[in-house]
Amino acid sequence: MRTDDFKFLIECAIKAPSGHNTQPWKFENIETGIIIHPDFRRALPVVDSDNYELYISLGCALENLLIAATQKDYMCKVRYPENATNSIIIDITKDDVSNVKFDILFNEIAKRQVTKCKYNDKPLSDDVLKQLGSCFNFEGVSLHILNSKKNFEKIIPLIIEANNLQFENKDFLNELVYWIRFSKNEAEKMKDGIWSATMGMPGLGRFIGSLVMKNFITAKSEEKRLIDLLEHTQGLAIFISDTNNAEDWVKTGQAFQRFGLTATCLGVSHAHLNMPCEEITVRQKLTKDLGIENKHPLLLIRYGYAEEMPYSYRRSLKDVI
Numbered sequence: 001m002r003t004d005d006f007k008f009l010i011e012c013a014i015k016a017p018s019g020h021n022t023q024p025w026k027f028e029n030i031e032t033g034i035i036i037h038p039d040f041r042r043a044l045p046v047v048d049s050d051n052y053e054l055y056i057s058l059g060c061a062l063e064n065l066l067i068a069a070t071q072k073d074y075m076c077k078v079r080y081p082e083n084a085t086n087s088i089i090i091d092i093t094k095d096d097v098s099n100v101k102f103d104i105l106f107n108e109i110a111k112r113q114v115t116k117c118k119y120n121d122k123p124l125s126d127d128v129l130k131q132l133g134s135c136f137n138f139e140g141v142s143l144h145i146l147n148s149k150k151n152f153e154k155i156i157p158l159i160i161e162a163n164n165l166q167f168e169n170k171d172f173l174n175e176l177v178y179w180i181r182f183s184k185n186e187a188e189k190m191k192d193g194i195w196s197a198t199m200g201m202p203g204l205g206r207f208i209g210s211l212v213m214k215n216f217i218t219a220k221s222e223e224k225r226l227i228d229l230l231e232h233t234q235g236l237a238i239f240i241s242d243t244n245n246a247e248d249w250v251k252t253g254q255a256f257q258r259f260g261l262t263a264t265c266l267g268v269s270h271a272h273l274n275m276p277c278e279e280i281t282v283r284q285k286l287t288k289d290l291g292i293e294n295k296h297p298l299l300l301i302r303y304g305y306a307e308e309m310p311y312s313y314r315r316s317l318k319d320v321i
């Protein structure tokens with residue numbers, strides 16, 4: 001593949017979301033296509049001890065890459081090597097223009113964001129919901145939409161329970177603080193992590209920011225914030241995988257990425273409330289409540305309408321190739 005096409009595809013891939021914006025990926029240009037490698041130096045051992053969110057993030061990057069390839073008339077075939085826990089191989093061939101169908105979600109790749117603020121009270125129309133509910137088709141991955149407060153009320157105690165488990169865990173807080181970028185300067189310099197402005201927080205700088213996070217943000221204060229967010233949430237979307245292995249985590253990421261891009265196209269905002277999926281004891285209760293025993297709820301997403309927030313940074317190509 002020509003170097004400029006390779007770079008174009010990777011530019012699009014890295015605009016994908018990732019847990020704590022760790023960007024846990026590396027890309028290799030090989031004769032027959034591209035390999036996406038997990039970068040375990042950027043793992044989150046506390047909040048994501050089995051790396052399932054890391055693989056979901058790779059799936060998001062993969063889907064962006066596949067969508068961008070349609071813009072350049074490339075045909076792609078995804079395969080996983082024997083040891084599926086390692087990398088994703090994309091075989092790429094240039095094809096006759098007429099055979100490649102341009103994916104219109106390409107137009108949303110740069111505009112998409114995870115919007116972490118409070119949403120307004122405008123409901124989604126049935127048509128918008130229908131489009132969100134049918135935005136992907138991956139075998140083994142399904143979407144459960146709980147539209148309206150009445151439908152998702154039963155999930156709220158699980159969100160709070162998992163939030164309490166996390167904020168009472170010092171290691172969780174230390175890992176989170178490590179990945180927060182407490183000023184524009186820090187975010188620009190590191191080009192990764194969660195920039196405080198994307199959460200609507202003032203730029204306090206690392207010293208004061210960590211002090212505030214470690215001394216004033218408690219399970220109780222977070223609970224209050226979450227209840228407020230949920231008051232202003234139009235619905236919850238839960239991504240469910242039939243199996244719990246690396247290949248299906250990647251597929252879940254691909255499905256979530258199509259959801260995020262479709263939502264962007266429809267002007268709908270979305271953000272994670274992932275704690276009940278991350279805390280395994282709570283995930284088991286969620287599975288039971290949803291009546292999906294033997295399946296795996298991996299992502300919990302709130303949605304609604306909101307103003308755009310500042311965009312997160314990305315590392316440069318030379319850091320990921």
Ligand SMILES: Cc1cc2nc3c(=O)[nH]c(=O)nc-3n(C[C@H](O)[C@H](O)[C@H](O)COP(=O)(O)O)c2cc1C
Pocket residue numbers: 015016017018019020021053054056057060112113114115116193194271272273274275311312
């Ligand atoms: C697998 C995964 C898990 C995530 N979990 C959370 C979460 O629990 N809470 C949250 O606010 N954002 C979560 N995010 C969103 C990321 O923080 C966000 O994608 C990242 O900061 C980059 O921002 P952007 O997507 O707006 O570019 C998650 C994203 C992914 C892909």
